[in-house]
Each structure stands twice: as C-alpha cells, then as structure tokens.
Amino acid sequence: MASLEMSSSGKHSTGRKKKSTLVDFTPLVDLGFLLITFFMLTTSMLSTHTMEVQKPKPSKEQSPITESQAMTLFLAKNNKIVYFFGLPQKDGTPKDALVTDFGKSGIRSVLKSANQKRNPMADSIQIYKTWARQNKISEKAYKQYRAKMESRFADKALIVLIKAEDQSRYNNMVDILDEMSIANIRSYALMDISPKEAQFVHSLIK
Numbered sequence: 001m002a003s004l005e006m007s008s009s010g011k012h013s014t015g016r017k018k019k020s021t022l023v024d025f026t027p028l029v030d031l032g033f034l035l036i037t038f039f040m041l042t043t044s045m046l047s048t049h050t051m052e053v054q055k056p057k058p059s060k061e062q063s064p065i066t067e068s069q070a071m072t073l074f075l076a077k078n079n080k081i082v083y084f085f086g087l088p089q090k091d092g093t094p095k096d097a098l099v100t101d102f103g104k105s106g107i108r109s110v111l112k113s114a115n116q117k118r119n120p121m122a123d124s125i126q127i128y129k130t131w132a133r134q135n136k137i138s139e140k141a142y143k144q145y146r147a148k149m150e151s152r153f154a155d156k157a158l159i160v161l162i163k164a165e166d167q168s169r170y171n172n173m174v175d176i177l178d179e180m181s182i183a184n185i186r187s188y189a190l191m192d193i194s195p196k197e198a199q200f201v202h203s204l205i206k
Contacts, residue, residue: 069159071114073107074193075176076205077167081107085114092196099204102175111160111183119153125184150186160188165198 067086072094074082084097100106115122125146132142150157162176173190180188193201 065159069118069157070161071158072161072163073176074197074201075162075164075168075172076201077165078205079169079172080205081176082201082204083107083110088197092194093200094197097200097204102172102179107176108179108182111158111179111185115158115183115185118156118158119150121149121152122184125149129184157187158185160185162188162190163193163197165193165201 065087070087071085072083072088074094076082079101081100081102082094082097083100084094086095089095100110102108112122128137128142128145131137132139137145160180162173164173
C-alpha cells in the first residue's frame with residue numbers, strides 16, 4: 001500500500017503526486033511553416049506544359065484546298081493510320097493510300113517530310129519554338145517569327161484533314177494532335193468520316 005504522509009497542515013495526503021501533462025507544439029508549428037514554405041517555392045517553380053493548338057480566325061469566306069496542299073489521315077484500329085496526299089477520287093474514295101503507325105519512323109516522319117517539302121523554313125520554326133520555351137526569346141517574338149516564315153509559303157502550306165473511324169481509340173486523337181504541333185503544321189481540321197471512307201479503311205486494316 002502507498003504510505004501516507006502528514007502534511008504541515010495536519011491533513012493526510014497520498015504519497016503519489018499528480019503531474020500535469022504538457023505537450024510542446026512549438027516544433028510542430030516550425031515544421032508546418034517549413035512545409036508551407038517548401039510547397040510555395042516548388043509550386044512557383046513548376047511550369048505548365050500544354051499542347052499548342054492553332055485556332056483559326058473566323059471568316060465567312062471558305063478557301064478551297066488545292067490538290068498539292070491536301071493530306072488526309074484516317075485513324076484506324078490497332079493504332080494504325082491510313083493516309084493519302086491530294087484530294088479523293090470522284091466516287092469519294094481515297095487514292096494511293098498508305099498505312100503507318102505512331103512509331104518513331106511512322107506518321108511523325110511523314111508529316112515532317114511533307115511539311116518540309118512545302119515549307120523549306122519549317123525547321124527554323126522549331127528552333128524559335130525551343131528558344132521561346134527556354135525563355136531566350138519572348139512568346140510574342142516567336143509568334144512574329146513564325147507568322148513571317150509561314151506567310152512566305154502560305155499558298156503551298158500543308159493542310160491536313162483528320163478523320164477517325166469507329167474502331168480507333170480516343171488517345172489516338174490526342175496523339176495525332178500532338179504530332180501536328182511537333183511537326184509545326186498550322187492548318188488541320190477534324191472531320192467526320194464517310195461510310196465509303198470507313199469501308200475503305202476497314203479493307204486495309206484487318
């Protein structure tokens with residue numbers, strides 16, 4: 001049993017004394033401020049990366065697509081792409097169509113080659129784009145350089161028509177838009193595929 005002690009006042013008291021429990025939150029507050037400072041610094045240093053999409057200016061007049069400018073892409077199943085240059089035949093079906101994919105030597109190589117053929121200064125556009133991303137030149141200066149280089153070959157510029165058939169994947173559409181930006185192709189459009197075109201694509205991709 002615990003021994004009893006006589007206090008100076010003559011009253012009995014137990015031998016055990018209650019100790020107050022105090023928690024020091026000072027280190028926790030310091031840690032909180034350190035975390036807040038860390039997230040503030042890292043958040044401000046992160047730069048967002050977005051896909052560059054060229055938006056056409058509104059116009060009531062429709063410019064016809066010439067045979068030498070046109071290129072049509074069909075997004076098919078199994079990550080395949082059917083493409084052809086020029087305009088379709090009178091019956092609406094493609095002519096001289098080829099099949100490729102999203103590989104290293106696939107559609108990206110085709111687009112860059114076709115764009116370079118029509119605009120010899122296409123490679124220079126990529127250089128200015130890289131400088132703008134590295135903050136070596138302003139975004140305004142990059143757009144001015146690009147507009148100047150593209151205006152010289154505007155009548156020969158590649159125009160890509162993108163059509164997806166029902167068995168293609170959603171990510172293929174995102175990938176092909178990314179390829180448009182990588183190849184520095186300014187003029188492209190998303191269009192519906194016709195039944196004849198879909199049947200033609202199905203006959204090539206089995």
